[in-house]
Amino acid sequence: MKIIKYILEAIIIYFLFFLIKVIGLKFSRKIISLLFISIGFLFKSNKITRKNIFYAFGNIQENKIKSILKSMWKNYAYTFVEYIYLHKYRFNKFSSPQIRVFGKEILDNLIKDKKQAIFISGHLANFELMAMELEKSKIDLAAIYRPLNNIFLNSFMVSLRKKYICKKQVEKGKSGAREIVELMKNNTSIALMVDQRLGESERFPFFGKPAHTTTLPAQLALKFNCDIIPIYLERKLDNTFNLEVLNPIKLNNLSAQERNKKEITLKINKILEKMILKNPQQWIWTHNRWK
Numbered sequence: 001m002k003i004i005k006y007i008l009e010a011i012i013i014y015f016l017f018f019l020i021k022v023i024g025l026k027f028s029r030k031i032i033s034l035l036f037i038s039i040g041f042l043f044k045s046n047k048i049t050r051k052n053i054f055y056a057f058g059n060i061q062e063n064k065i066k067s068i069l070k071s072m073w074k075n076y077a078y079t080f081v082e083y084i085y086l087h088k089y090r091f092n093k094f095s096s097p098q099i100r101v102f103g104k105e106i107l108d109n110l111i112k113d114k115k116q117a118i119f120i121s122g123h124l125a126n127f128e129l130m131a132m133e134l135e136k137s138k139i140d141l142a143a144i145y146r147p148l149n150n151i152f153l154n155s156f157m158v159s160l161r162k163k164y165i166c167k168k169q170v171e172k173g174k175s176g177a178r179e180i181v182e183l184m185k186n187n188t189s190i191a192l193m194v195d196q197r198l199g200e201s202e203r204f205p206f207f208g209k210p211a212h213t214t215t216l217p218a219q220l221a222l223k224f225n226c227d228i229i230p231i232y233l234e235r236k237l238d239n240t241f242n243l244e245v246l247n248p249i250k251l252n253n254l255s256a257q258e259r260n261k262k263e264i265t266l267k268i269n270k271i272l273e274k275m276i277l278k279n280p281q282q283w284i285w286t287h288n289r290w291k
Helices: 002-023 025-040 045-057 062-090 104-112 128-136 151-165 174-185 216-224 261-278
Strands: 099-102 117-121 141-145 168-171 189-193 202-206 209-213 227-235 241-245
Touching: 002 025, 002 062, 002 151, 025 062, 045 062, 045 261, 062 128, 062 151, 099 104, 099 128, 104 241, 117 128, 117 216, 117 261, 128 141, 128 151, 128 189, 128 227, 128 241, 141 151, 141 174, 151 168, 168 174, 174 189, 174 216, 189 216, 202 261, 209 261, 216 227, 216 261, 227 261
Parallel strands: 099 241, 117 189, 117 227, 141 168, 141 189
Antiparallel strands: 202 209, 227 241
C-alpha cells in the first residue's frame, strides 16, 4: 500500500512540476499558493503547527494563528515552485539580483584565512538558496540533507540539489556522519538545518520546552576547532531574498564552561528562536520538535 501511495504522490508532484514549467514562475506562484493554502489546513500536520505556535507564542488570538499558517503555506508553495527554477537562481538569469547578501565579509575572511566552518540555519523562506549562495561565494561546502520517504521523488530532488544547490550532498545517518568527518578532515565546511526533530537526538530547551535537538554542530566545531556561523534568509514582498551571514560563534571567544556540547547547543537554539520570531510567517511550523 505504501508503494502505491508513493507512486500516486510522485505522479501528482511531477505533474505539478510540469505545469509550473509550462506556465512560468510568476503565475505558478499564484496558482500553487492558492492550492497549498486551500489544502494545507486539511493536513494532519495542521494540528502539529498549531501546537508549535502555542509553544512559541503562548495564547495568541485565532486570527493571528490563521495569518501565520496562511503565510507559511504560501511561502511553502513559493519554495515548491522555485525548485523548477533553481537554475535561474544558480546562474543569475533574472533581470535583477534576487539574493542580497549581508555580512559577506565573514565569508571572504573565511576563504582568505583558508578556514572551514559549520553553517547552521532553519527552514526559513526558500531555505535551499542558502547553501547555493554559500557555494556561489566560493566556499568549499557540503550540505547535509534528509532523504524523502518517497523513493520515486528522492532521487530527482537529490539530483536537483547536486546540480544547482551544492555539489556535495551528504545524507543524514551513520554513514553520512562518517562522510562528514572525512570531508572536514579535508577542510570542507558543512551546512545543515538545525530545526528538524531527530529521533535519536537529545532534548534541549527550545522556546522554553524540551525539544529534540541535534548536537552535531557543537560536536563538529569542538572536534575541528572551527566557528559555527548562523545564516538567516528572508523572503521580501517582491519575492527577492535577503541573506544575512550572522556573527560566528567562535570557540576561542567562549568561556571554559561554554566550550562544551551542551552550552554551544543551547546558544544555537537561542539563535534559531530569534530567527523564527523575526519572521514566523516564513518558518515551516510542521516539524514536530517537541514530540
